[in-house]
Amino acid sequence: MARRGGHRAWAGVAAAACWLVLAPLAQAQEPYRLHAQDRLLIRVLTWDFRENSMTGWEGLSGEYTISPEGNLHLPLAGALRAEGMTQAELAAAISDLLRGRAGLEEPPQLSIELAASLPVFVLGAVENRGAVPFHPGLTARQAMALAGGIFRAPQSADIVRGIMLSGEATEAADRLRWLRAEEERIRTELAALQSGDVAPQPAGTEGTPGTDVQSQLQEAERNARQVRLDSYDDLQIVLKARAQRLDQQMSLRDEQIAATREELKDITSLNERGLAVNARVTSLTTALNDLEAKRLELETAQLLLDEQLNQAQRDSSTITTDAVSERLQRLTELESEISAAEIRERSARAQFTAMMDASGTRSSDAPSESDLVFTLTRGDQRSKIQPDTVLQPADTLDIAAPTVTEAPE
Secondary structure (H helix, E strand, C coil): CHHHHHHHHHHHHHHHHHHHHHHHHHHHCCCCECCCCCEEEEEEEEEECCCCEEEECCCCCEEEECCCCCEEEECCCEEEECCCCEHHHHHHHHHHHHHHHHCCCCCCEEEEEEEECCCEEEEECECCCEEECCCCCCEHHHHHHHCCCECCCCHHHHHHHHHHHHHHHHHHHHHHHHHHHHHHHHHHHHHHHHCCCCCCCCCCCCCCCCHHHHHHHHHHHHHHHHHHHHHHHHHHHHHHHHHHHHHHHHHHHHHHHHHHHHHHHHHHHHHHCCCCCHHHHHHHHHHHHHHHHHHHHHHHHHHHHHHHHHHHHHHHHHHHHHHHHHHHHHHHHHHHHHHHHHHHHHHHHHHHHHHHHHHHCCCCCCCCHHHCEEEEEECCEEEEECCCCECCCCCEEEEECCCCCCCCC
């Protein structure tokens, strides 16, 4: 008898243990009860004995939303209370209504799926405040995770952000320094050009980005300009030499013309007195005409040569003028670029300083879940809850961590 009593005691202990294990499971698996403004996907099916298959009711199947009052309005079935029912209970209720309204022998088969619900709103010490999507069984802890988790003092984010801002500030400062050095170089070269140095040596830009390449480009530009200037100088020397030879030829022609005219004058006088033949007069006249024609050719050649010489001088001067114009244009551009670079540099420095100041005011200790206070607002009711509390659509969850500065608005 005692042995049988012992067996009963052990059986009672085992039953209690099973209940303790299965009770939370049963609670976790409790069917979801519908709420106002839940959106449902309803499919209505009946068995077609002739086709030996399931046939859908196209006029009834579709998405429906439970009204704010908690009612569901369906064609043929009419309105029925849906809030507070499980999906299975609602499916049975609709099936019975359709059976009665349509005069069916067997109730139609219904499947109801929860398509969407009102979101849960999470406030307080989370990374991303606002609405998070609801799903049946959603707990306060899960809602917090969907909102980005516990808000933590962003030391790691600050480090990355600080490095980025510091790099941006350094880059902006380097750019500004380079632009100012470039401006100084342009001004130095401009002054040299305006003072008569047609090919000044490039000004140094030590300590600035791209110095070697920039210096090479400047040296190449200077050399190219000097080559062009030298070529025009050589051309002017050649043209002046030709002009000098033309002057000599013209002087010689002038002497020949003067001598021929004097001789023609004497022969004409003798011819008038019958002391010289006409052929001699004709010969001298022809020679004088030839000399004057050649003199005219030399004058034309001299005019063309003067034009070429003037063009070479203008082209040589244009090289310097163009170099001056280019530098004046570049100075105008640099003024705008320097102004924009100064703004970028100040902005980057200000952002970096502001971030460092803000980081210094935050606590470096990350809160744990045990430090948090979960407060649930449901309708007019407000109460503190545990992280494993199951939420409902449209709930507002406020998570407070008194020792942690909350995320900025």
